[in-house]
Amino acid sequence: MSTTVSPLAPKSYPDMPEIQGVQFATAAAGLKYADRTDVLLATLAAGTTVAGVFTKSRCTSAPVDWCRDRLDGGNACALLVNSGNANAFTGKKGKAAVELSADIVSRALDCPTDGIFLASTGVIGEPLPAEKFAHVVDDLTFGQDGQAWLDAAKAIMTTDTYPKLATSSIDLDGETVTINGIAKGAGMIAPDMATMLSFIFTDAAISNNVLQDILSVETGSSFNAITVDSDTSTSDTVLLFATGSARGRGVEPVSSLDDPRTEVLRAALRDVMQDLAHQIVRDGEGARKFVEISVERAESDESARKIALSIANSPLVKTAVAGEDANWGRIVMAVGKAGEPADRDRLAIWFGDVRVAVEGERDPDYSEDAASAVMKEENIIIRVDLGLGDGHSTVWTCDLTKEYVAINGDYRS
Amino acid sequence: MSTTVSPLAPKSYPDMPEIQGVQFATAAAGLKYADRTDVLLATLAAGTTVAGVFTKSRCTSAPVDWCRDRLDGGNACALLVNSGNANAFTGKKGKAAVELSADIVSRALDCPTDGIFLASTGVIGEPLPAEKFAHVVDDLTFGQDGQAWLDAAKAIMTTDTYPKLATSSIDLDGETVTINGIAKGAGMIAPDMATMLSFIFTDAAISNNVLQDILSVETGSSFNAITVDSDTSTSDTVLLFATGSARGRGVEPVSSLDDPRTEVLRAALRDVMQDLAHQIVRDGEGARKFVEISVERAESDESARKIALSIANSPLVKTAVAGEDANWGRIVMAVGKAGEPADRDRLAIWFGDVRVAVEGERDPDYSEDAASAVMKEENIIIRVDLGLGDGHSTVWTCDLTKEYVAINGDYRS
Numbered sequence: 001m002s003t004t005v006s007p008l009a010p011k012s013y014p015d016m017p018e019i020q021g022v023q024f025a026t027a028a029a030g031l032k033y034a035d036r037t038d039v040l041l042a043t044l045a046a047g048t049t050v051a052g053v054f055t056k057s058r059c060t061s062a063p064v065d066w067c068r069d070r071l072d073g074g075n076a077c078a079l080l081v082n083s084g085n086a087n088a089f090t091g092k093k094g095k096a097a098v099e100l101s102a103d104i105v106s107r108a109l110d111c112p113t114d115g116i117f118l119a120s121t122g123v124i125g126e127p128l129p130a131e132k133f134a135h136v137v138d139d140l141t142f143g144q145d146g147q148a149w150l151d152a153a154k155a156i157m158t159t160d161t162y163p164k165l166a167t168s169s170i171d172l173d174g175e176t177v178t179i180n181g182i183a184k185g186a187g188m189i190a191p192d193m194a195t196m197l198s199f200i201f202t203d204a205a206i207s208n209n210v211l212q213d214i215l216s217v218e219t220g221s222s223f224n225a226i227t228v229d230s231d232t233s234t235s236d237t238v239l240l241f242a243t244g245s246a247r248g249r250g251v252e253p254v255s256s257l258d259d260p261r262t263e264v265l266r267a268a269l270r271d272v273m274q275d276l277a278h279q280i281v282r283d284g285e286g287a288r289k290f291v292e293i294s295v296e297r298a299e300s301d302e303s304a305r306k307i308a309l310s311i312a313n314s315p316l317v318k319t320a321v322a323g324e325d326a327n328w329g330r331i332v333m334a335v336g337k338a339g340e341p342a343d344r345d346r347l348a349i350w351f352g353d354v355r356v357a358v359e360g361e362r363d364p365d366y367s368e369d370a371a372s373a374v375m376k377e378e379n380i381i382i383r384v385d386l387g388l389g390d391g392h393s394t395v396w397t398c399d400l401t402k403e404y405v406a407i408n409g410d411y412r413s
Numbered sequence: 414m415s416t417t418v419s420p421l422a423p424k425s426y427p428d429m430p431e432i433q434g435v436q437f438a439t440a441a442a443g444l445k446y447a448d449r450t451d452v453l454l455a456t457l458a459a460g461t462t463v464a465g466v467f468t469k470s471r472c473t474s475a476p477v478d479w480c481r482d483r484l485d486g487g488n489a490c491a492l493l494v495n496s497g498n499a500n501a502f503t504g505k506k507g508k509a510a511v512e513l514s515a516d517i518v519s520r521a522l523d524c525p526t527d528g529i530f531l532a533s534t535g536v537i538g539e540p541l542p543a544e545k546f547a548h549v550v551d552d553l554t555f556g557q558d559g560q561a562w563l564d565a566a567k568a569i570m571t572t573d574t575y576p577k578l579a580t581s582s583i584d585l586d587g588e589t590v591t592i593n594g595i596a597k598g599a600g601m602i603a604p605d606m607a608t609m610l611s612f613i614f615t616d617a618a619i620s621n622n623v624l625q626d627i628l629s630v631e632t633g634s635s636f637n638a639i640t641v642d643s644d645t646s647t648s649d650t651v652l653l654f655a656t657g658s659a660r661g662r663g664v665e666p667v668s669s670l671d672d673p674r675t676e677v678l679r680a681a682l683r684d685v686m687q688d689l690a691h692q693i694v695r696d697g698e699g700a701r702k703f704v705e706i707s708v709e710r711a712e713s714d715e716s717a718r719k720i721a722l723s724i725a726n727s728p729l730v731k732t733a734v735a736g737e738d739a740n741w742g743r744i745v746m747a748v749g750k751a752g753e754p755a756d757r758d759r760l761a762i763w764f765g766d767v768r769v770a771v772e773g774e775r776d777p778d779y780s781e782d783a784a785s786a787v788m789k790e791e792n793i794i795i796r797v798d799l800g801l802g803d804g805h806s807t808v809w810t811c812d813l814t815k816e817y818v819a820i821n822g823d824y825r826s
Contacts, residue, residue: 059749059757089745091758091774124742125775234749315728315813316821323822329537332502336472336647344472345504361504362538400728401822402815408729409736409814 005161006186008282008290008378008398014167016149017178020203021045021243024148025140026155029132032084032122037155039136042079042199043109045243050076050117051211053219055236062087062094062128063118064235066102070114073208076241077111079199080118080133081156083184087120087128088234097128104130108137119197119237121158121184153182156197159407160186160283166275168268172261173251177204179268183276186283195233196223198276204265205244205253213257214266215240222273225305225395226281227312240269281396286403289321291396292381298391303340305393310338311382318400321380326371328356335384346387351375418574419599421695421703421791421811427580429562430591433616434458434656437561438553439568442545445497445535450568452549455492455612456522458656463489463530464624466632468649475500475507475541476531477648479515483527486621489654490524492612493531493546494569496597500533500541501647510541517543521550532610532650534571534597566595569610572820573599573696579688581681585674586664590617592681596689599696608646609636611689617678618657618666626670627679628653635686638718638808639694640725653682694809699816702734704809705794711804716753718806723751724795731813734793739784741769748797759800764788 022044026037052071054064080101087094102113120128153163164183169176185196206214215238223238247253254261282290293311298304311317311334320327328349335342345360352374355363374380435457439450465484467477493514500507515526533541566576577596582589598609619627628651636651660666667674695703706724711717724730724747733740741762748755758773765787768776787793 055749056752057746057749058752058755059745059760089742089757089770089773089775091772093774124745125770234746315817319818319821322818325822329502332472332537333470333647336468336470338471339469340471342471344502347472357502357538359504360502361506362502400818402818404728405732405735405813405815405818408732409738 006283006287008287009162010279013150013163014165016146016165016167016180017169018144019178019180019201019243020245020248021048022201022241023142023144024152025142026151027136027140029082029136031082031129031132037151038083039133040081040152040155041105041137041140042152043142044076044078044241045245046077047244048076049206049208049211049242049244050074051208051215051240053215053238055233057234059089059234061120061235062090062098063120064237066098066118067237067239070117075115076117077115078105078109078117079239079241080105080116081197081199082120083156083158084122085120085126085128086122086124086235088124090125090127093127097130100130101133104133104137117239119235121156121195121197121235124234149180149182156182156184158184158186159285160184162283164276164279164283166272166279168271170264170268172204172246172264175246175249175251177246177251178202179272181272181276183280185280186285196236196280198223198238200238200240200269200272202242203244203246204242204251205247206242206265207253207255210254210257210262211240211242214262214269218266218270218273221270222277226277227309227395227397278396281398284398285407286401287398288401289399290379291321291398292394293397294381294383294392294394296383296385296392297388298386299341299389300391301393302391304391305395306340307335307338307342307384307386308393308395310334311384312395312397315400318397321375322399322401324372324375326351326356326368326375331382331384332357341388342386343388348385348387350383352377352381419696419700421700422575423692426563426576427578429559429578429580429593430582431557432591432593432614432656433658433661434461435614435654436555436557437565438555439564440549440553442495442549444495444542444545450564451496452546453494453565453568454518454550454553455565456555457489457491457654458658460657461489462619462621462624462655462657463487464621464628464653466628466651468646470647472502472647474533474648475503475511476533477650479511480530480532480650480652483530488528489530490528491518491522491530492652492654493518493529494610494612495533496569496571497535498533498539498541499535499537499648501537503538503540506540510543513543514546517547517550530652532648534569534608534610534648537647562593562595569595569597571597571599572698573597575696577689577692577696579685579692581684583677583681585617585659585677588659588662588664590659590664591615592685594685594689596693598693599698609649609693611636611651613651613653613682613685615655616657616659617655617664618660619655619678620666620668623667623670623675624653624655627675627682631679631683631686634683635690639690640722640808640810691809694811697811698820699814700811701814702812703792704734704811705807706810707794707796707805707807709796709798709805710801711799712754712802713804714806715804717804718808719753720748720751720755720797720799721806721808723747724797725808725810728813731810734788735812735814737785737788739764739769739781739788744795744797745770754801755799756801761798761800763796765790765794
C-alpha cells in the first residue's frame with residue numbers, strides 16, 4: 001500500500017455543495033484495513049432514479065451482478081460500498097454475501113432490498129464477511145456537509161493515494177442544480193483492488209431512460225477514455241443517482257432526450273466524470289506523468305479511439321514517457337499495431353507543440369532539444385494526425401515506472 | 414544497451430551442422446555500433462526457394478515492403494541484414510536505401526536484385542546510410558562452419574544479450590536433411606530495435622507453396638505465440654530459405670502438401686522455430702522468469718489463444734510473476750477481460766501442479782505455501798481450464814520487471 005500521495009494529485013479538494021436527498025455515513029468494519037473506514041452507506045430520498053455502467057469483464061463480481069439485475073427502471077433507496085474485499089470470484093458464497101448485505105441495510109433503513117445498490121472493492125477470491133456490516137450499520141451518523149463527502153471518498157479508497165471528488169453546478173429552470181461525484185481507482189484497473197468505482201449524485205429529477213443515456217454516453221469520453229495498464233477489473237461500477245429533490249424548488253423533471261435541459265445536464269455530468277477520470281489517472285500506480293493522447297483525422301471516431309488506446313496502452317510508449325525520452329518511433333509502432341487504417345506516409349506526430357514527424361519521416365525541422373523539453377513536463381500532450389478522415393478521439397494515461405512494477409509485484413505479500 | 418547476459422539464457426550454443434548451398438559473411442559497417450559487426454550477407458545456391466512472414470503493422474519498414482514484393486514464387490540468391498538502423502519510417506529515403514542496398518549486393522555477387530532479400534533492425538526514423546554497405550561487401554570472406562553461424566547470429570543482434578541459434582535434422586529419403594535457424598529479438602517487440610528477425614535455412618528442396626504453408630502455419634505456434642510486452646514492430650520478418658542442395662544426395666523435391674514428407678519437415682521446422690521463439694522470450698528485456706500459459710477447454714483454439722494472450726500481456730499478471738506472488742485473482746481478471754466466452758463458475762486455475770481455483774472460487778485445498786513455491790521457480794507454467802469446449806492454446810511470455818522499465822525508459826538517450 002502506498003503511503004505517499006501521488007505527485008500528480010490535485011493541490012486541493014473541491015468545495016462540495018449540498019445535494020438534497022442524499023445522506024452519508026461511514027464506518028470501520030475491519031474487513032481488511034486497520035485504523036481506517038472501509039464502509040460507506042448512503043441513503044437516498046424516495047423516488048431517486050438510478051443508472052449504471054459496469055465492467056465488460058466476463059468474470060464479474062457478485063455485487064456487479066446484483067446491481068445489473070436491479071437497474072431496469074427501478075428506484076434506489078440506498079448505496080452500500082465496502083473497501084478491502086471485492087467479493088469477486090467468490091462463487092455461491094459471494095451471492096450469499098450480497099444477499100445478506102442487502103438484508104442488513106434493508107432492515108436498518110427500512111427500505112426494500114431491490115432499491116439497495118452494492119459495490120465492493122479490494123482483494124479478489126476472499127469470501128466477504130458481510131455479517132460485519134450488521135455490527136456497524138446501527139451506530140451510523142448520517143450527514144452531508146463537505147466533510148461527509150470527503151469521508152465518503154476516503155472510505156472507498158484502496159491503493160488510492162488521495163480521495164477523488166468533483167462537482168459541477170448548473171442553472172435549470174432558474175434554480176441551481178448540482179452534480180457531485182466521488183471515485184476510487186489507481187491503476188485503470190488493479191483487479192485485486194477490483195477496482196474503479198464512482199458514485200455520482202444530483203438533486204435534479206431525471207427519468208431512468210435519460211439518466212442511463214447521459215451516463216452511458218459520457219462514460220465513453222471519461223472513464224472509458226482512461227487507461228493506466230490496460231487491465232480490466234471484475235468490479236468496475238459507475239452509478240448515477242438523481243434524487244429529484246430539486247422539484248421542491250420548482251425544477252421540473254427531465255424525462256426526454258429531446259428536452260434541451262438534457263444537454264445542459266449532460267455537459268455538467270461530463271465535466272464531473274472527466275474530472276474524476278483524470279484524478280484516477282493522476283493516481284495511477286507509480287505515475288509521474290499525466291499524458292493526453294489525441295488522435296485526429298482518422299477514418300472514424302472509433303478508429304481514432306482504438307489507435308489512441310493502442311498508444312496509451314503500449315508499455316514501450318509509457319516507459320519512454322517515464323524516461324522523458326521523445327521516442328516518437330514508438331508512437332509510429334503503436335499506430336501501426338492498432339490494426340486500424342493508417343497510411344505511414346501521411347502520418348504526423350506532435351509532442352506538445354513540437355512536430356516530430358511528418359509525411360512518414362522525421363520532421364525536417366526536428367529538434368531533439370525542443371522535443372525533450374516537452375517530455376520533461378508533468379503534463380504531456382501527444383497528438384497524432386492520420387490525414388485520412390474526420391474521426392478523432394482523446395484518451396488519458398500515465399507513464400509506466402519502476403514504482404508501478406514495485407507496487408504490483410509486491411502487493412499481495 | 415544491456416551488457417550482462419540474461420539469467421534465462423541457454424547454457425550453451427547448439428552445434429550447427431552444415432547446410433549445403435548457404436555461405437555467410439559478416440562485416441562492421443559502423444552504422445551505429447562501434448567495435449562489433451552489424452552486417453550479415455548470405456549467399457544462396459541457384460534455385461533456392463523462399464517463404465516469408467512479416468509484421469502485421471500498418472507502418473511497415475522499407476525492407477519489409479521490399480521483401481513482400483519479391484516473395485511470390487521467386488527464387489532467392491542472397492540475404493543482406495543490418496543491425497543498428499531499422500530503415501523504418503524513413504519515407505522516400507527508405508525506399509531509395511533498399512534499392513541501393515540491393516544494387517550493391519547485386520553487383521558484388523552478380524545476382525539479380527529481385528533475388529536479394531533485405532532486413533534491417535535498429536533505430537526507427539533515422540535514414541539508413543546504405544552506401545556504407547558498398548565499403549564492406551567487396552572484402553568479405555564467406556564460410557559456413559559453426560563459427561560462421563554464431564557470427565551470423567551475433568551480427569543481427571541489437572538489445573539481445575545473447576545470439577540465438579537452433580537446429581534440427583531429419584531423415585528424408587534415407588538422407589539427413591537439416592534445418593538451421595538464427596533469430597534476434599529481446600522484448601517481443603522493441604520497435605526502436607525494430608525488432609524480431611529470424612532467418613531459417615534448409616538444404617531440402619521444397620517448392621514455394623509448400624515452403625510458405627509450413628512457415629505460415631508454424632509461425633502461429635512459435636513466433637506468434639510469444640509476447641514480451643504486446644508491442645508489435647514495424648520490421649518483424651521471418652524468412653525461410655530452401656537451397657535444395659540435398660537433391661545432389663538423391664533427396665527428391667517436396668512439392669505437395671500431400672507429400673508425407675511435408676509433415677516431417679513441418680515438425681522439424683516447428684522445433685527450430687519454437688526453440689528460437691523461446692530464446693527470444695528468455696532474452697526478454699529485464700526478464701527473470703520464463704512463463705508458459707496454457708488455456709484448455711475453451712470454445713475454440715482461437716478463443717483459447719486470445720485468452721492466453723490476454724493473460725500473457727497483462728501487466729498485472731507479469732508484475733505478479735516478477736514479485737513471485739501467486740496472485741491468481743489477476744488470472745481471473747485477465748480471463749474476464751479477454752472478451753471471449755468464459756463462465757466464471759467453471760473456471761479452474763493451476764500454478765504448476767497446484768490448483769489454486771476451481772468452480773469459480775478459491776480451491777478449498779488451496780495452500781499459499783505450495784503456490785508460492787511454484788512462483789519461486791525460474792520456469793513457471795500457468796494453466797487455465799475453462800470447462801467449455803475443446804479449444805486449447807499455449808503461449809510463452811516473461812515477467813515484467815523494474816529492469817524492463819529501466820531498459821526501455823533509458824534506451825534512446
